[in-house]
Amino acid sequence: MSTFKKTTLALALAGATLATTAQANEVEVLHWWTSGGEARAANVLKELMEAEGYGWQDFAVAGGGGETAMTVLKSRAMSGNPPSAAQIKGPEIQEWGELGLLGNLNGVAEAEGWDELLPEVVADIMRHDGQYVAVPVNVHRVNWLWANPEVLEAAGVEMPTTLDELFEAGEAIREAGFVPLAHGGQAWQDATVFESVLLGGQGSEFYQQALVELDPEALGGEQMIDALEDFKRTRELMDEGMPGRDWNVATAMVIQGVAGFQLMGDWAKGEFTAAGLTAGEDYLCAAAPGTQDAFTFNIDSLAMFRVSDDEEREAQQALARLVLEPTFQEAFNLAKGSIPARPDLDMSEFDSCAQQSLADFQRTAEEGGLVPSMAHGMAVRADIQGAIFDVVTNYFNDADMPAEEAAERMVSAAEAASF
């Protein structure tokens, strides 16, 4: 081969291999904030980073609950080339920490006073072995009920506060010609509705025993059977075409006035905001029926990976600092629909739903009722969560399975889930 060709070939190969690693002073961030409201929210962080002179390489992987993103992350980590930061949350942060792949954020934590700033329950999740490895971005509440006031008015119903009221309101809405409960038949959505119904019908203490501590008696007992039967009843409120539907398409059904209610976390508020609607007027929010004294939290966080490049580490530290700064916290949470991870923020810009959420967060943190979301990976490990998903979604879609059998399967799901 001529020298010219050899050089070109070498350069091409070098260029190709450099393509996927972060350049100096740049962070590569893996996330799944890809729907309308979420993407806008993530963009705020990108702009803040770029304003400080750091580069931002976006690595967005779509897929509602983050499943696809986590798989991509694992393959990147296995190949020895993890991104600078990734949207990892809950117990999974501990699993990654155990593998020794996460970097240390203690410097930023001390400089910014995270220990005093963050509530204990939040800070615990961000630490591994006593060291900060992740920065919380927001606090989502999962047990919300969203409604379209026009549909409610047409059917002549009020916002339900108990499960029985929900079923009654549902019947009235069905007769008025609307879909009572908009839902997407995907496993994580089924599980989201299930945990809200369980929380509403059986209380937060039972939730803690069954879905967080995985107590076999709680999982197989009468209360679980009642919760499962309530859950199956909600299927009567849904429409035929719900299997496989995406969550934001279901929210769109409420926005457009096709459906009355949706049981979904407060990231649905981002969709309402992106559609230009105002809380309290164009859409209503309330705690899921029966869960007024409980708060199911889902904390998004960015975990930082261990990197060897000094400049990249500097960019990571800047990223961690910027995430918890009031500017980003306010902008991101206003766009996303969640409440800030730092409780000392001025909430006057936030709408009535967010202010209520924050008040409930602080109240339940003191009085009890603050529980991690099982359906969103905050309570139990991925494999146990997956096994519970299987039981829940199969039961929901099987017309013949009795609740007793499903409860038995829950018990074996929690036991056989792992080695």
Add this chain to the structure above:
Amino acid sequence: MRDSLPMKNTSATPLGPAAKRSTPSGGLQAWLPRLVLAPSVAISLFFVYGFMLWTFVLSLTSSRMLPSYDFVGFGQYARLMANERWWVASTNLMIFGVLFVVICLAIGALLAILLDQKIRQEGALRTIYLYPMALSFIVTGVVWKWLLNPQLGIQAMVQGWGFESFRFDWIVDPDMAIYTLVIAAVWQASGFVMALFLAGLRGIDDSIIKAAQLDGASLPRIYLRVVMPCLRPVVFSAVMILAHIAIKSFDLVVALTGGGPGYATDLPATFMYAHAFTRAQIGLGSASAMLMLGGVLAILIPYLYSELRSRKHG
């Protein structure tokens, strides 16, 4: 009477390996094909068979999120056998695989026979039937998902025409959803099978057909009893390819039903992916992959053996 002719003693020497020359270029020429193919063979051996071996090793460990080498014997296989979703997935693969292969063969053969009748515009028709093969399974899955959606697709259309009681909501019915996979996959692959059969039909000697016609056989009879048996190699190729498409169907499931209502349309490929990666259970996922491999080999090896053996004799 051929046997009575004397054997001619020709002086032509047979070509081939027997004609070895002792010059270096001659030696290199004999080895050249092997040298050229060696990298591909080495890569296949390593990346395909080597990694299969690695998967087998992993299926004997308790690997969770990333591979570890903490051996637990056949514990993962025991867990797999006790997993209800695995049995649903395996049953689905049987149903889907058998229906897909049989229906594709039938439709492909029928289309090929019909196209073989020297009709006008045969080229255009052939292209139309072959087009679905050019689509990716994701596109097929999404399109059929819309078509089969009871509120948007065929059911809505026919009900709109006035047949209020028409129902075609298989895709949301846990018992029938697996057949929607068959519909979409057959639509995609039949054209390809048709092309294979058409090529085979065109390769059949006309004289055989003429001889059968002289004997007074009707056209269907000719096709059934004379032509199709000649196409055994084509059927063999078609089955090989279709079986591999059936087992590989991951993207079709994800696009069409996402695993189906609940996990009613789960296939071993999606089961393995969900457990090995999403649920951080690499050990269990590897065990399911090995069982998939075992199942495939159990069916294909006897078929391969019988076909290749009979080819030598027949």
